[in-house]
Amino acid sequence: MARNKYTTSDMRILTVVGISRSGKTTVVEGLIKELSSRGYSVGTVKSISCGSRCKLFQNGICHCSRGASGDHKFTIDTKGTNSHRHRLAGSQQVTTWAENETAVMFSKELTYRELVSLYDYDYLILEGDYYSSVPRIVTAKEESDALSRINDLTFVVSGQIANTQSSIDNLPIVNAIENIKVLADMVEKYVFPQLPFADDLGCDLCGMSCRELSSKILKGEASIDQCLRKKPTLNLTLDGKLIDLDIAEAQLLEKAVQKALRSAGIAPANSKIQISAENIK
Numbered sequence: 001m002a003r004n005k006y007t008t009s010d011m012r013i014l015t016v017v018g019i020s021r022s023g024k025t026t027v028v029e030g031l032i033k034e035l036s037s038r039g040y041s042v043g044t045v046k047s048i049s050c051g052s053r054c055k056l057f058q059n060g061i062c063h064c065s066r067g068a069s070g071d072h073k074f075t076i077d078t079k080g081t082n083s084h085r086h087r088l089a090g091s092q093q094v095t096t097w098a099e100n101e102t103a104v105m106f107s108k109e110l111t112y113r114e115l116v117s118l119y120d121y122d123y124l125i126l127e128g129d130y131y132s133s134v135p136r137i138v139t140a141k142e143e144s145d146a147l148s149r150i151n152d153l154t155f156v157v158s159g160q161i162a163n164t165q166s167s168i169d170n171l172p173i174v175n176a177i178e179n180i181k182v183l184a185d186m187v188e189k190y191v192f193p194q195l196p197f198a199d200d201l202g203c204d205l206c207g208m209s210c211r212e213l214s215s216k217i218l219k220g221e222a223s224i225d226q227c228l229r230k231k232p233t234l235n236l237t238l239d240g241k242l243i244d245l246d247i248a249e250a251q252l253l254e255k256a257v258q259k260a261l262r263s264a265g266i267a268p269a270n271s272k273i274q275i276s277a278e279n280i281k
Helices: 024-037 082-089 112-116 143-147 180-190 210-218 247-263
Strands: 012-018 042-046 093-097 102-106 123-127 136-139 154-158 236-238 241-243
Touching: 012 024, 024 042, 024 123, 024 136, 024 180, 082 093, 154 180
Parallel strands: 012 123, 012 136, 042 123, 136 154
Antiparallel strands: 093 102, 236 241
């Protein structure tokens, strides 16, 4: 049955984490197919390394086991290609534009917010991202693998461990190969619309960090409506006349204002902002 699509601001984001060969990609692949069959649009991000968000990141170097593997130096920009030459010459963003594929490459690590802003789908699945404050699926081979990765945002466990156990740490274990519909049902139930400031603890207007609010929403102890940044708070007037904006238009305006404030180094706050403009066409 086809489902209604969410608005951009209602994109639901989840992450799938686990050790190598524990079943992460199998879970992601299964969810892509199942959610798509239900009428949702799905985007994905594959995290090759934890980058500057790594808790063991020192002096510009990742010191965790993933960084030590060398994957943190991964690049799709093959040496010697024209696009590689563009980047070496100093281009901050290089795009290869072809008949069957368009690839956009940034010569830096994007922030979580910058990365997410590139997507406009019903669901965004992050594979291998341990640091975003979003609902989490843990994949594991055995109990110790799962326990070391389960946190307050985990709502289900999957992976090879599903062959030997049905639950762990009061969480269900679902076999993504045999019961992908059950896993997708849980994604629909638990994964909620993204919080606007989830990458940097939050604006604190609700009295909680985004992580704290996310954890409470996941447990049924809070509602997404408690996020005071979730609903547009801007009104637009022209020569004293209130302009009737729909939700999408108001959200676009608010995002533009937030971006301008961040660029100016001003932290988000519950403040009144006045915009004056002339000769707008």
